[in-house]
Amino acid sequence: MVNGSASLRLISGVGAKGPACFVVEAAGRRLMLDLGEGPPPGQLPDVDGLGPIDAVVLSHGHKDHLGGLSLLAKLGNPPVYATEIVARSLPKGTPARALPLAGSGEVLGIAVETGRNGHAPGGVWLRFAIGDGLLYTGDISTESRLYAYDSPTAAAATALIDCSYGSYQKPIAQCWCAVAAFIERGPLLLPVPANGRGPELALEILRYGHTDIYVDEAMRSALRQLSGSDGASLRTGVDDDIKALVVTAKPIDGVRGVMLAASADGTSGATAKLLAQWQHTDEPAIVFTGYRAPDTPADRLIKSGRAQFLRWNVHPRLSDAVALVHAVHAQTVIPSFCDRSQLGGLADAFAPARVTMDGPVTISA
Ligand SMILES: [Zn+2]
Numbered sequence: 001m002v003n004g005s006a007s008l009r010l011i012s013g014v015g016a017k018g019p020a021c022f023v024v025e026a027a028g029r030r031l032m033l034d035l036g037e038g039p040p041p042g043q044l045p046d047v048d049g050l051g052p053i054d055a056v057v058l059s060h061g062h063k064d065h066l067g068g069l070s071l072l073a074k075l076g077n078p079p080v081y082a083t084e085i086v087a088r089s090l091p092k093g094t095p096a097r098a099l100p101l102a103g104s105g106e107v108l109g110i111a112v113e114t115g116r117n118g119h120a121p122g123g124v125w126l127r128f129a130i131g132d133g134l135l136y137t138g139d140i141s142t143e144s145r146l147y148a149y150d151s152p153t154a155a156a157a158t159a160l161i162d163c164s165y166g167s168y169q170k171p172i173a174q175c176w177c178a179v180a181a182f183i184e185r186g187p188l189l190l191p192v193p194a195n196g197r198g199p200e201l202a203l204e205i206l207r208y209g210h211t212d213i214y215v216d217e218a219m220r221s222a223l224r225q226l227s228g229s230d231g232a233s234l235r236t237g238v239d240d241d242i243k244a245l246v247v248t249a250k251p252i253d254g255v256r257g258v259m260l261a262a263s264a265d266g267t268s269g270a271t272a273k274l275l276a277q278w279q280h281t282d283e284p285a286i287v288f289t290g291y292r293a294p295d296t297p298a299d300r301l302i303k304s305g306r307a308q309f310l311r312w313n314v315h316p317r318l319s320d321a322v323a324l325v326h327a328v329h330a331q332t333v334i335p336s337f338c339d340r341s342q343l344g345g346l347a348d349a350f351a352p353a354r355v356t357m358d359g360p361v362t363i364s365a
Pocket of ligand 1: 119120
């Protein structure tokens with residue numbers, strides 16, 4: 001347990017959607033939690049003047065949490081802690097060190113406990129033994145029927161938690177009903193991230209009894225990895241369905257069935273090519289299900305009416321976040337990845353915890 005004065009600096013990701021980047025100063029060490037890019041391509045945290053960092057700790061492999069690793073040289077080239085699954089996707093030559101997927105480990109001598117985040121392959125939340133406990137959730141979801149979620153239970157007086165959806169409260173079962181209605185209507189393109197929602201949606205579609213499923217190369221490769229080396233991130237009992245998906249899903253070839261392709265916002269990958277082909281046709285229906293950054297193909301096609309938006313939950317609903325705050329007995333809560341306008345509502349929901357979006361935050365001890 002690290003005692004003495006410790007603080008948390010909110011470099012980016014609090015008060016507005018943006019790349020995740022936070023710095024913990026404790027026991028004479030400076031740990032950076034995540035180093036993301038985006039959502040808009042090229043948006044990086046401002047690390048000028050920050051000085052050397054002793055270690056970067058990654059919560060999961062999404063771009064808005066690790067896409068800023070190009071900044072490592074500016075930080076003194078510190079080691080990068082990540083789970084084995086996330087470490088596999090790091091740029092060659094990254095000085096990686098291992099984090100457990102669920103269990104106890106350490107970062108430069110500071111004890112850390114991790115658990116699976118229910119959100120992405122290899123993704124974890126982290127609870128550091130600093131002061132009376134510091135929890136950083138990265139992105140989490142309690143609702144996934146594909147990715148396993150281990151609830152944090154150890155007390156954490158200070159909690160930096162995923163509030164991407166603010167006060168939103170719709171259960172994922174309702175999201176599914178809306179998607180299913182589109183599947184019934186005819187050919188459908190679902191632009192998705194292959195290392196997140198994509199395989200989740202594919203699993204739901206298969207379980208619904210719909211086998212006319214088509215995927216791009218990124219999705220196929222993600223499904224193969226989930227049936228093998230990424231399997232440790234899955235809920236128990238889904239292995240057979242994932243194996244069935246690998247066999248069932250065919251390559252996308254023309255307008256038919258349900259097609260799942262990356263990227264999620266159409267800026268790159270197979271989706272970009274398919275959207276260029278189909279943006280002026282009536283079919284297939286196009287449904288985006290994730291965060292939509294301004295000036296992306298997703299944003300443009302939704303605004304023009306050619307595509308629809310139906311959210312697929314991959315972050316906690318307000319009630320999930322409240323339950324988490326209670327479970328870890330958080331006294332100070334820093335809601336992350338949402339707009340500052342949510343602060344009042346979240347402060348009411350998390351009371352009597354103190355809720356702030358302003359750093360630096362003293363870590364209670
Ligand atoms: Zn994520």
